[in-house]
Structure formats: C-alpha cells, structure tokens
Amino acid sequence: MNEAIQLLLKFPSLLPRNGQLTEFDGYLNINRTDYEIHLSQVNGKPFLEINEKLSTFRQDIDHLSDIYTNPLNFLDALSETISSKTSSAIKKNLADFYRQVLTEYAEFREFYINLQSCVITPDLSEVSITTLDECDRQHALTVAIDGTFRIARHDLPDRDDFAKPSASLSVLYETFVKAIEELQPYLYLMDRFDSAAWVLDPETPKPKDCYRRIAFDSSISVVITVDPWKPDGIPSLQFLGPERLTNSFRSKVSSNVENWDYKADTFDEILRLLEMEHFPPKPTLDRGEVVLFSTGECCICFSSRLNQKLPEIVCTNPSCEQVFHVECLYQWLVSIAAKTRQTFNELHGECPNCEKHISCPLP
Amino acid sequence: MAGLSPSERRLQKELMSLVKEPPPGVTVDSDVIERNLLQWLINMDGASGTLYEGENFQLQFKFSNKYPFDSPEVTFVGPNIPVHPHVYSNGHICLSILTDDWSPALSVQAVCLSIVSMLSSCKEKKRPPDNAFYVKTCNKNPKKTKWWYHDDSV
Numbered sequence: 001m002n003e004a005i006q007l008l009l010k011f012p013s014l015l016p017r018n019g020q021l022t023e024f025d026g027y028l029n030i031n032r033t034d035y036e037i038h039l040s041q042v043n044g045k046p047f048l049e050i051n052e053k054l055s056t057f058r059q060d061i062d063h064l065s066d067i068y069t070n071p072l073n074f075l076d077a078l079s080e081t082i083s084s085k086t087s088s089a090i091k092k093n094l095a096d097f098y099r100q101v102l103t104e105y106a107e108f109r110e111f112y113i114n115l116q117s118c119v120i121t122p123d124l125s126e127v128s129i130t131t132l133d134e135c136d137r138q139h140a141l142t143v144a145i146d147g148t149f150r151i152a153r154h155d156l157p158d159r160d161d162f163a164k165p166s167a168s169l170s171v172l173y174e175t176f177v178k179a180i181e182e183l184q185p186y187l188y189l190m191d192r193f194d195s196a197a198w199v200l201d202p203e204t205p206k207p208k209d210c211y212r213r214i215a216f217d218s219s220i221s222v223v224i225t226v227d228p229w230k231p232d233g234i235p236s237l238q239f240l241g242p243e244r245l246t247n248s249f250r251s252k253v254s255s256n257v258e259n260w261d262y263k264a265d266t267f268d269e270i271l272r273l274l275e276m277e278h279f280p281p282k283p284t285l286d287r288g289e290v291v292l293f294s295t296g297e298c299c300i301c302f303s304s305r306l307n308q309k310l311p312e313i314v315c316t317n318p319s320c321e322q323v324f325h326v327e328c329l330y331q332w333l334v335s336i337a338a339k340t341r342q343t344f345n346e347l348h349g350e351c352p353n354c355e356k357h358i359s360c361p362l363p
Numbered sequence: 364m365a366g367l368s369p370s371e372r373r374l375q376k377e378l379m380s381l382v383k384e385p386p387p388g389v390t391v392d393s394d395v396i397e398r399n400l401l402q403w404l405i406n407m408d409g410a411s412g413t414l415y416e417g418e419n420f421q422l423q424f425k426f427s428n429k430y431p432f433d434s435p436e437v438t439f440v441g442p443n444i445p446v447h448p449h450v451y452s453n454g455h456i457c458l459s460i461l462t463d464d465w466s467p468a469l470s471v472q473a474v475c476l477s478i479v480s481m482l483s484s485c486k487e488k489k490r491p492p493d494n495a496f497y498v499k500t501c502n503k504n505p506k507k508t509k510w511w512y513h514d515d516s517v
Contacts, residue, residue, distance in 0.1 A: 300431060302373045302470075322468070352468040
C-alpha cells in the first residue's frame with residue numbers, strides 16, 4: 001500500500017482504478033511528450049498496455065517488466081529509458097533539414113493555390129493536404145517528413161507508386177492528383193451504388209473501399225468488387241444468402257456475362273447482368289420495435305457487425321436459414337467438439353438454431 | 364455501444380428486449396442489472412390456471428464472459444422455491460437446455476419460457492425423489508452436476 005502511495009506521489013498524473021491500488025490510468029510526461037498508459041498487474045508482474053506511442057518501446061517494456069516486479073521501480077526505469085531514447089532522437093534533427101522542409105513547404109503552398117487545406121504540424125513531421133476533385137469529392141493526403149517526403153496516409157485505393165518516397169513535396173502531390181483523375185470513373189460508379197442501392201457494407205464507404213455489399217431483400221445480398229484502376233471491366237459478384245435464391249442469380253450472371261459491353265455504362269451493365277431494372281431501395285426502418293435479433297443478424301452474437309464483418313454463413317435448411325458470422329459459428333462448433341467433425345478446411349456440426357447439419361470454413 | 368465485448372453487447376440487447384417485450388409473467392428490474400450485466404434477477408409469476416397460480420418466484424441468471432458459448436447458470440433464489448419434480452429445494456433446476464442441450468441460439472427469453480412451461484405442465488407439486496440426498500451433496504453451481512434427464516413430460 002505504502003509503495004502505491006509513493007507511486008502516486010511520484011507520478012501525479014496517474015489515477016488509481018481500484019481500491020487495492022493495483023491498476024492505474026493516466027499519463028507519463030517525458031521530454032515534453034505525454035504517453036498515455038494503463039498499468040495493471042498480471043501474474044505478479046507489472047503489465048503495461050502497448051498503444052501506438054509506446055509501441056517503439058515495446059522491447060524495453062517487456063524487458064523491464066521482467067526485471068522489476070514493483071510497479072514504482074518499473075515506472076522509474078521505464079521513464080528513464082524513454083527519456084534517454086527520445087532526447088537522442090531530438091538531437092539528431094538538424095536545423096538545416098528543417099530549413100529545407102520549410103522552403104519546400106512554402107514553395108508548394110505558393111504553387112498550388114487551389115488546395116482546400118494544407119497544414120504542417122508544428123514539429124514539421126507531417127503535412128496534411130485536402131483537395132477537391134472535379135465532382136467536389138474531398139480527398140485527404142498526409143505526407144510524412146522523415147529525411148524525405150513520403151505518403152503516410154491517403155484515402156484512395158492503394159497503388160505501388162504511392163509507397164515511393166520523394167525529395168519533393170510537389171512530385172508526391174502530383175502522383176496523388178494524377179491518381180485521383182484516373183479514379184474518376186471508379187468513384188462515379190461507387191457513388192451510383194451508394195445513391196441507388198441498399199448498401200449493407202461498408203457502413204460509411206470511403207474511396208478506398210472498392211466493394212459494396214448490396215441487399216436485394218432481407219435475406220439475399222451480393223458483394224460487388226470493382227477494380228478501381230479498371231472499373232469498366234466485369235466486377236466480381238459474390239452472392240450471399242440461402243442457396244435456393246442465390247442459384248438463380250448465379251445462373252443469370254453466367255448466361256449474361258458474355259454480352260458484357262466494355263464501352264457501355266458499368267452500372268447499367270451490372271444491372272443487365274442481374275436482369276434487374278434497378279436495385280431495390282433501402283427499406284425505411286421501424287425504430288419503435290425492439291426485436292431480439294432481426295434478419296441479417298448473427299443468431300449467436302445477435303448483431304450484424306462483428307469486427308467490421310457481416311454474417312456470411314447461412315443455414316442450408318430452408319425452414320431455418322439463420323445467418324452466422326464465421327467466427328461465431330466456428331467458436332461454437334469447436335466448443336462442442338464431441339458433436340463436430342473436421343474435413344479438410346471445414347467443420348461440420350449442428351446448426352445452433354435448427355440442429356440440422358451445418359458446415360463452417362476455418363476462419 | 365462502443366467498447367463493449369460481443370458478449371456484453373448481446374446481454375445488453377437481450378436485456379433491452381426482455382424489458383420491452385417480456386414473456387407473460389416475467390419482469391426484470393433493468394436498473395439493477397445494468398450495474399452488473401453478468402448477474403440478473405428475474406421475477407416470475409406462476410401462470411394462471413396452473414398449480415403455481417398466485418405464487419411469485421425469483422430466478423437468478425449468472426453469465427460467464429464466454430456467454431453465449433457457455434450456458435448461463437440458472438437457479439431459483441429467494442424465499443419461494445417452486446415445489447416441482449425438477450426443481451430441488453436449493454433452487455437447482457434439472458432442465459436439459461441449461462447444460463447438455465444449450466445452444467447459443469437460445470436466449471434468456473427462451474430459457475424463461477422453458478421454465479414457465481415446465482412449471483405450467485406440472486400435475487403434482489412434489490420435490491424430486493432424490494432431493495434430500497442431492498441438496499446435501501451437490502456443488503453450489505448446478506452446471507457442475509451431471510444431470511439425468513429422466514422425464515420429458517413435466
């Protein structure tokens with residue numbers, strides 16, 4: 001107890017999480033940087049959750065938690081280590097380099113006057129740029145500065161040449177703008193899906209997301225995956241739902257696919273492939289009713305999204321047709337191992353709902 | 364509901380649905396449960412027209428963090444334990460869906476309904492034949508008991 005109080009006195013920006021003073025939340029301030037920490041104890045050793053900022057010190061943390069069982073000594077040693085490592089990093093940064101970055105940045109700002117926004121971080125480590133394309137879609141680009149300029153984050157589908165660092169900010173930006181131009185037909189196609197279809201997934205589509213899961217009704221949907229760099233090609237269509245319904249769509253697609261017209265509008269061509277006039281609209285939700293689990297929700301975890309994924313497995317029994325996440329069904333079938341068999345990469349067992357045969361791929 | 368585990372999310376959802384549309388005779392105090400999602404207290408009225416008409420029971424549900432892959436631990440608690448051939452005087456219930464026949468597609472609601480129907484179909488109020496012996500020797504947790512499901516009629 002006494003030690004815990006010493007710890008709180010020494011690190012006043014930590015707060016205890018429980019009455020036994022074994023868990024703490026808060027910040028370590030080292031070399032003017034705040035490190036968010038969550039300290040607890042596992043097997044009598046101090047345990048620190050590794051977050052983004054701490055990840056560079058992962059090895060030190062593992063090492064120190066082996067040496068120091070006392071949380072106070074552990075935090076002392078850790079702050080010393082972080083302090084010595086970060087101060088040497090600061091020394092490496094040279095004034096010359098900063099001057100060069102600032103010149104480059106200033107020239108860039110002067111040359112591209114139609115940027116929507118352009119901000120450099122106070123420590124000159126990142127430039128964030130947003131720009132509008134010809135259809136007023138906003139695109140964001142973050143350039144990391146570490147000796148050279150390098151695209152750190154962007155919202156477009158990936159391409160090999162994005163990874164190449166450059167000595168010039170303008171060159172990098174040109175690559176980005178050219179990619180946006182090339183992607184216009186793709187972005188237009190995706191926008192049409194989003195406005196004219198009942199899109200289940202992604203929940204909030206980003207330019208990066210080159211697929212749409214489109215529902216026809218509550219039980220059947222199709223995942224349309226488009227090649228962003230060749231959107232006029234035939235997209236991949238994967239039907240999800242009870243087999244008796246998906247089979248008819250599959251046969252329609254395979255008979256119509258030979259008449260695919262590369263010159264025509266891709267959206268219309270996809271509709272023609274499916275023999276549809278238009279995609280069914282999204283039904284308006286009746287918010288008043290709380291049902292335990294509705295169609296489209298996994299009948300094990302009672303939700304539709306688990307780790308961003310939607311349920312993919314459908315019970316083949318026509319009077320059941322419940323849906324499951326691969327992870328949920330797998331975990332259940334494994335937990336009743338006595339009733340489950342494995343063949344190659346599939347598990348076979350009983351459907352949790354109707355007890356008829358169900359199979360599940362290994363996740 | 365961010366930050367909840369899938370298991371907590373499911374319990375949260377079950378609670379909401381049980382409060383909004385409870386099976387007949389079943390009530391829950393959601394404020395109490397929200398403080399600890401892993402232990403629920405459910406009030407159950409004996410259905411009218413059955414041997415338990417006018418009686419009130421309390422059911423306790425305990426969930427592990429493996430729920431719904433792991434079945435809940437369900438016992439009768441409180442002053443009034445129903446006298447029933449499948450309910451021991453310590454509150455333990457001999458019901459196959461609570462152990463061997465548990466499925467994650469079942470829910471608190473489904474378990475409540477099963478218990479209501481188990482009580483309702485009873486024709487004679489009596490304790491299980493091995494009650495005295497079982498209550499003396501059993502584990503506190505009914506899931507540790509290797510049950511014999513002898514009789515499906517009640």
